[in-house]
Amino acid sequence: MILSVANKYEIQIGTISQANFDWLSSKNYAGWVLFADENTAELCLPRIEEFLPEDTPVIVVPEGELNKNLETCQDMWEDLFAAGVGRRWCAICLGGGVLEDMAGFVSSTYKRGIDFLQIPTTLLSMVDSSVGGKLGIDFNQVKNSIGVFNDPIAVWIDPVFLETLPLREIRSGYGEIIKHGLIADRDQWDKIKTITDLSTVDWETIIPSSVNIKREIVLEDPFEKGLRKALNFGHTIGHAIESYWLETDLRLFHGEAVAAGMIMESWLSTQLEALSSDELREITDYCLSMYGHQSIPEDSLPELLALMQQDKKNEDHRVNFTLLSAAGKARINATAEEELIVEAIRYYNGLAHA
Missing domain, CATH: 3.40.50.1970 (Rossmann fold)
Structure with missing residues (x-):
């Protein structure tokens, strides 16, 4: 192809x-x-x-x-x-x-x-x-x-x-495939959320669909002035926790951090957009089933917020998010107050005991 x-x-x-x-x-x-x-x-x-x-x-x-x-x-x-x-x-x-x-x-x-x-x-x-x-x-x-x-x-x-590749590397890349479906293609999300074993996936059918989603977004917005920011779903918080743990024994691979970020940013989507609680639970359950859970220390929150403030997508010192109005439909340039971001992280941490 x-x-x-x-x-x-x-x-x-x-x-x-x-x-x-x-x-x-x-x-x-x-x-x-x-x-x-x-x-x-x-x-x-x-x-x-x-x-x-x-x-x-x-x-x-x-x-x-x-x-x-x-x-x-x-x-x-x-x-x-x-x-x-x-x-x-x-x-x-x-x-x-x-x-x-x-x-x-x-x-x-x-x-x-x-x-x-x-x-x-x-x-x-x-x-x-x-x-x-x-x-x-x-x-x-x-x-x-x-x-x-x-x-x-x-x-x-x-x-x-x-x-x-070891399975952990495959799983890391799969996080971006999940993201592509959630931001742009509900049918793709409906297909991949049934996958439970990455060792048996036919990648020759999955890869072209995922590549084409990103290709079409890049064609419309090559320099990330607008629509391309949709590709940052899960990355604002995900990049922060990836950077926080990067030099530690708890280091997360990129896709693992993005998966956690997608859970937290989906929760923000229920607070700031129209994402339903049922879709939040569906996204949360699937990401947890594929990636597990790594709790974020409370004392790390100031550093994580500082890292998010450094994100290159931000404007006017406001933390910029891509959120979901529904599975398969993203909204760019959303912002959230620090208190709400902290609540999203605490929502994620609470899942360890759910």
Whole structure:
């Protein structure tokens, strides 16, 4: 399957083959360089290595959100210089969302920008970060606070890479699939809420539907001025708790934090929008069944609120949310007072004893 993004680039969903790299060769770049992280270099690179020229430089970076920072970017820029990469080269980004965000950002700023191609290897990156051209790194404990908008020349999504992932990584990516249904497609939500075992899912049918939801939103609002903010459902609180626990033993993966965020922001939706109590219970029960529960300490609330205040979507010092008026229908640019946000967190904490 091939999906076009505003005639700028194409998203291919299917097996990566020699034909893909023949297309890349036809663009007559001066050279290719490949970015991978420690895991994808071992588990994913062998699946495409036969298609690469033997002299292709491979730059391997540390994996994980903790390394999505300026220090790692500096190492990557230095490696590009050391490899002799010029402005007429193309970077191939082979990895999950962290690697793609960072490698795309590094490529977009190296010598004022070189082309890059994304090959997402996690479910999260396939359905979310590889679509839409948002690139960046974490700074001052705020996720994705330094970055750019820039499109790749292509995105090649091959579900075979999901075979390299532990179930927790699959579950993390699935959080974004849940979100896509809740903000834009009630029928999709009705289908996925019946899924109970992620090890038996036919991803080749689920991935295209989820990618297309994000693609259509990005086409309408490429620079997040309006509708694209719908994609932030679950992320305002979710990003805050993800950042809060990032450097601890209680660290949550992105999709796990977003799932908790969707529960809390669904509760806010019942207070500020028209989301019904029945739909809140349905969303709450499903997210708990798939992700479990991790209570948020009361003494963390001031820090969490401060992190939410730093969210780049905010305007006029008000915390900005995307909420639901119903399952499948989002409303952007909603705001909530701190007292109500605290109540949402306490609603979530109360579920541990429900």
